[in-house]
Structure formats: structure tokens, C-alpha cells
Amino acid sequence: xxxxxxxxxxxxxxxxxxxxxxxxxxxxxxxxxxxxxxxxxxxxxxxxxxxxxxxxxxxxxxxxxxxxxxxxxxxxxxxxxxxxxxxxxxxxxxxxxxxxxxxxxxxxxxxxxxxxxxxxxxxxxxxxxxxxxxxxxxxxxxxxxxxxxxxxxxxxxxxxxxxxxxxxxxxxxxxxxxxxxxxxxxxxxxxxxxxxxxxxxxxxxxxxxxxxxxxxxxxxxxxxxxxxxxxxxxxxxxxxxxxxxxxxxxxxxxxxxxxxxxxxxxxxxxxxxxxxxxxxxxxxxxxxxxxxxxxxxxxxxxxxxxxxxxxxxxxxxxxxxxxxxxxxxxxxxxxxxxxxxxxxxxxxxxxxxxxxxxxxxxxxxxxxxxxxxxxxxxxxxxxxxxxxxxxxxxxxxxxxxxxxxxxxxxxxxxxxxxxxxxxxxxxxxxxxxxxxxxxxxxxxxxxxxxxxxxxxxxxxxxxxxxxxxx
Numbered sequence: 001x002x003x004x005x006x007x008x009x010x011x012x013x014x015x016x017x018x019x020x021x022x023x024x025x026x027x028x029x030x031x032x033x034x035x036x037x038x039x040x041x042x043x044x045x046x047x048x049x050x051x052x053x054x055x056x057x058x059x060x061x062x063x064x065x066x067x068x069x070x071x072x073x074x075x076x077x078x079x080x081x082x083x084x085x086x087x088x089x090x091x092x093x094x095x096x097x098x099x100x101x102x103x104x105x106x107x108x109x110x111x112x113x114x115x116x117x118x119x120x121x122x123x124x125x126x127x128x129x130x131x132x133x134x135x136x137x138x139x140x141x142x143x144x145x146x147x148x149x150x151x152x153x154x155x156x157x158x159x160x161x162x163x164x165x166x167x168x169x170x171x172x173x174x175x176x177x178x179x180x181x182x183x184x185x186x187x188x189x190x191x192x193x194x195x196x197x198x199x200x201x202x203x204x205x206x207x208x209x210x211x212x213x214x215x216x217x218x219x220x221x222x223x224x225x226x227x228x229x230x231x232x233x234x235x236x237x238x239x240x241x242x243x244x245x246x247x248x249x250x251x252x253x254x255x256x257x258x259x260x261x262x263x264x265x266x267x268x269x270x271x272x273x274x275x276x277x278x279x280x281x282x283x284x285x286x287x288x289x290x291x292x293x294x295x296x297x298x299x300x301x302x303x304x305x306x307x308x309x310x311x312x313x314x315x316x317x318x319x320x321x322x323x324x325x326x327x328x329x330x331x332x333x334x335x336x337x338x339x340x341x342x343x344x345x346x347x348x349x350x351x352x353x354x355x356x357x358x359x360x361x362x363x364x365x366x367x368x369x370x371x372x373x374x375x376x377x378x379x380x381x382x383x384x385x386x387x388x389x390x391x392x393x394x395x396x397x398x399x400x401x402x403x404x405x406x407x408x409x410x411x412x413x414x415x416x417x418x419x420x421x422x423x424x425x426x427x428x429x430x431x432x433x434x435x436x437x438x439x440x441x442x443x444x445x446x447x448x449x450x451x452x453x454x455x456x457x458x459x460x461x462x463x464x465x466x467x468x469x470x
Contacts, residue, residue, distance in 0.1 A: 034343050034358060038336040041362035045331045048369045052328060055373065056321045062130035066241060070128070070137055071179030073243035076172075077305045078119055078144040079185065079232045080249060081112040081219070082199065083153055083168045085161040085300075109199070110153050110163065111302040113295075114146035114232070117250025123259025125314060128241075136314040137241045138259065139181070144172075144234040146250055151227035152298040161300075165223055171199065171216035173305055174238050181237040183215055188230050192217035199304070214304070243268070245311025248288035251297040258283040261314050268311035286310040320376030320384060326428050327385075328369055334424055335365050337445050338396065341416050342403075344452055351404040361396060368392040385428075389421040 086107045093102050121142040127134045157163060170187055172194070174180060183194040197216040245268045246255045257272075264282045266272055272284035288308055290297065295307045339358060346353045368388050376384030396417050401410025427437045 030346070031343060033355060034339050035336075037355060037358045037362065038332070038339045040359075041335045041366065042332055044363060044366040045328070045335070045369070048331075048366055048373075049328055051370065052321070052324060052373055055377070056325070059133050059319070059321060062133035063135050063242070066128050066130055066135045066137065071176040071238070071240045073175060073245075074140060074179055074238050074240035075175040075245045075247060075305070075309050075311070076119070076121070076140070076142055076236055076238070077174070077247045078117055078249035079114065079146050079170050079172055079187070079234050080304060081148060081150070081153070081168065081170050082304070083110045083112070084108070084164045085110060085157060086164070087158060087160045087162060108158070108161075108301050110157055110161075110298065110300055111304060112148060112150070112153050112298045114148050114250035115229075115297070116252045117144065117146040117248075118254040118256070119144050119246045119249070120256040121244065121246060121258070123244060123257075123261065125259055125261045134316060134319075135241060136261065136316055137239065138244060138261075138314065139237065139239050140244055142236045142238075142246070144232070144236070144249075146232045146234075148230040148232065149227075150225040150230055154224055156298045156300075158300050163224070165221045165225075168219040168221045169197065169216045170219055170232065171197070171214045171304065172234060172236065173214045174236065176240060177213060177215075179239040180215070181239060183234070183236050185217055185232070185234040187219070187232040190220075192219075212304070243311060243313045245309040247305050247309045248293050248307045249305075251290040251293065253286075253288045253293070255286040255288065255310055256284070257310075257312060259312075259314075263315040264312040265315050266310070266312050268313070269308055270310040272310065282312070284312065320373070320381040323381045323385075323428050324369070324373050324376060327372060327424065330424070330427065331365075331369060333442060334420065335362055337420060337442075338362075338365055338417070340445060340449060341413070341420075342400065344449060345400060345404050345409055345413070348452070349404050349406065349409065351406075353403050357399075357403055361399065364392060364395050364399075385425055389425070393417045393421055 084107065086105050088103050089106050090101050091104050092099050119142055121140050123138045123140050125136055125138045128137050129135075154163065170185065170192065172183065172185070177196065185192045185194050194215050194217050197214055199212050199214055199216075244257070246257070248255070258281070260281050262278065262280045262282065264277065264284070266275065266284060270286060270288070272286050275284040276282065288310070293307055295302065338361060342353060342358060342361060368391075371388035371391065372384055374384075375387050378384075379387075393414065397410050397414040400413035401407060403409075423437070423441055427441075
């Protein structure tokens with residue numbers, strides 16, 4: 001039998017019947033139509049993405065509201081000594097006729113970090129709710145121990161500097177003072193009263209001096225201190241949300257962090273030297289030597305606290321938005337795989353599926369992502385995925401049985417779609433290997449389709465015989 005197409009012939013109205021030019025059972029054309037419909041499903045998937053984006057933004061706004069009321073991320077700074085100084089400098093002043101040199105008095109401050117320091121911080125965490133959102137907040141209790149070498153101040157001071165020892169202070173800090181609960185300081189065996197203070201940042205690069213707020217206390221010195229080690233102990237109690245870190249406040253610093261939270265992320269610049277993460281608790285320890293610190297141990301007008309600050313972010317494992325976002329990114333792939341499965345059912349059976357039925361299948365998959373998002377917000381991602389997948393797989397399988405008029409088709413669809421949605425969950429769980437899993441699955445799906453349709457009559461020009469059994 002030839003595959004040629006019969007020429008058009010006149011119809012009863014005198015015109016020509018061009019329908020014979022179009023293959024009546026062309027699986028090739030049907031596959032191209034199915035691919036086009038799969039691409040068209042990106043439109044409703046885009047609307048679901050818009051809904052997801054608005055919900056994710058609302059969740060982030062809830063976090064901002066809680067942190068604005070409670071206090072946000074906290075970076076703790078241990079004891080640091082600052083001593084103001086003044087010195088005379090010669091500056092050139094332009095007059096009408098010439099340039100003259102004048103003596104001006106400039107001010108600055110010497111900053112002395114401890115020789116060695118250790119901070120131990122323990123977190124007590126809890127969950128605050130804002131609508132459907134759950135935001136982890138904490139109370140941090142920190143204990144600092146430090147040892148200073150005051151003789152470094154005069155030794156490293158600029159030439160001609162007159163140190164104002166009577167104004168020497170020891171300062172501590174946190175990034176959000178609204179979270180301050182309690183602060184205590186003992187230095188050289190004396191208990192000092194901690195209070196909010198303002199420290200002047202000297203003029204740099206032509207910019208006017210600025211004021212920064214710290215916690216500090218006067219050291220009560222009247223003259224240069226004796227050249228002997230000066231020990232200090234301090235405690236800070238602060239509240240905050242999401243992230244906690246501690247600055248490497250000494251030339252050689254040990255930082256210990258622990259808390260009753262099972263999903264910390266050590267993403268504050270330096271990974272811990274030792275860590276232990278359990279279901280409901282974690283412990284971590286860092287050692288920051290002087291060479292890795294990146295800031296001198298003493299100097300004029302050093303930036304206070306501009307050093308490495310290891311810490312942890314309290315991840316909310318119940319937050320579903322990251323997982324739902326990854327699922328939506330793979331939506332076109334899995335919609336295409338479901339369409340391909342329906343096409344194989346059609347190609348290997350005597351039943352034909354209408355394009356409108358493919359559209360309904362695509363819309364059912366789109367609704368799956370809406371179900372996933374809405375249920376996950378209330379019950380968590382894993383349970384949300386399970387319920388949404390069960391509902392969608394049952395709907396697709398029952399519909400396949402009805403479309404192709406076979407209980408066997410329904411059972412095959414149930415098995416195939418169950419495996420497909422299980423693959424989606426594995427792909428979302430394996431974030432690092434998600435691309436590999438998706439690529440291999442797509443290749444196997446296409447290779448399987450090529451094998452199953454290797455004997456299929458793709459042209460089907462005017463054919464009336466049933467489809468071959470594959």
C-alpha cells in the first residue's frame with residue numbers, strides 16, 4: 001500500500017474536499033500537537049508562580065515585622081579598650097596671595113583588642129507566629145573572657161599623640177541594641193557599670209566625624225596603666241531573630257556556640273572547626289588566629305568590630321517556599337512527561353484522546369502545584385506534597401481509565417504516575433543532585449518512548465487499521 005495522499009476531489013457543493021490532504025490518523029501530527037499543548041501549559045503555570053511569589057513575599061514581610069519588633073540578627077562584640085588622643089599636625093591653608101602652613105589639633109582614638117579572648121554563647125530558641133508564618137527567635141546568653149596588654153597602646157600610638165588616659169573606656173556591642181537584656185563587666189577585678197555610649201569616628205577621607213552607639217564603661221584611669229596583663233570578664237544577654245554571630249574580638253579568639261535548634265546553617269563567613277548537630281540541639285566551635293583575623297590588634301582609628309564574625313542562621317525547616325519554588329521550576333518537565341505518558345497510552349490502544357482532554361490533564365497538574373503550596377503552608381512540605389500528589393495521581397489515573405476505556409489503562413497510569421511523582425519528591429529532596437536526577441529521568445523517558453514507538457506508523461495517511469501492538 002502506498003503512503004501517497006489522494007488528490008482533492010469535488011464535494012457535493014461543487015468545491016474540493018481538502019480534508020483528504022490531512023492524515024486522518026497521524027501520530028506524528030498528534031505528538032507535535034501534544035508537545036505544543038505541553039508548552040501552552042506554561043501559561044497557567046505562570047499564574048501559579050505569581051501566586052507563589054506573592055505568598056513568599058508575604059512570608060518574608062512577616063519575618064521583617066517580627067524582627068522589627070523583636071530585634072533582628074545579632075553580631076556580638078566582646079570587650080575592646082579605646083583611648084582618645086589628640087596631636088598637632090601641620091596643614092597647608094590657601095590664602096588670597098599664597099599658601100601658609102598652620103598647626104591644627106586633630107583628635108583620634110587608639111583601639112586595643114585583647115591578646116586572647118573566648119566567648120561562649122548558648123541560645124534558647126522559640127517560635128513566634130505571624131499569620132501562617134513561623135519565625136524562629138532566640139535569647140542568647142554570652143560569656144566573654146579576655147586578656148589585654150595595655151602597654152601596646154602607647155607603643156603603637158602615632159608620633160606626637162597625647163593620650164587622654166582619663167577618658168579611656170572599655171566597650172562592647174551588639175548589632176541591634178533593641179535586643180539588649182543585660183550586660184555585666186569585670187576588668188582587673190573591678191566591676192564596671194555598663195551603659196549606652198557614643199563614640200566618635202575620626203574624620204576619614206575628608207568626611208566629617210560620625211557617632212556610633214556602643215555599650216561601654218569608663219576604666220577610671222588617671223595615667224598610663226602599668227605594663228601588666230589585664231584580665232576581663234563580661235556577660236551579654238540579648239534577644240534576636242534568625243541569625244547569631246560573634247566577632248573575633250581578640251588577636252587570638254575561640255568562639256563557642258550552642259543552642260536548642262536542630263537545623264542551623266553555619267553561613268557567617270567561616271565554617272566551624274568542630275560542630276555537632278542533633279535533632280533538637282547543636283554545638284559549634286571556631287578558633288580564629290591573629291593571621292586569619294584580618295585586622296591589627298591595636299591601632300589608631302581602627303573600625304570597631306570590623307572583623308570576622310562566625311555564627312549560625314536558624315533555618316526554619318517548616319518553611320515550604322524554597323521546596324515549592326524548586327518544584328515549580330521543574331513544572332514544564334513533568335507536565336511534558338505526563339502528556340507523553342498519555343500519548344503512549346493512546347498510541348498503543350484503539351482509543352483516541354481529544355486535545356481538550358490533554359488540556360484537562362495539564363490543568364490538573366497545574367492545580368497540583370496550587371495544592372502543594374496551600375497545604376504546605378499549613379502542614380509542612382512533606383505532608384503537603386503527599387496529599388497533593390495522592391489527589392493528583394488518583395485524578396489522572398481514573399481519567400486515563402475513562403478516556404481509554406480500560407481498567408488496565410487505569411492501573412498502568414496509576415503505577416506510572418505514582419512513580420513519576422515519587423521521582424519529583426526525590427528530585428526536590430536531593431537539591432545538590434536535582435539536575436542530575438532530572439536529566440537522567442528525562443533521558444530515560446525519551447529513550448523509552450523511542451523504543452515503544454519504534455514500529456508505530458507515524459504518518460497514518462488514510463489508514464483505518466488499528467494501531468500496532470507495541
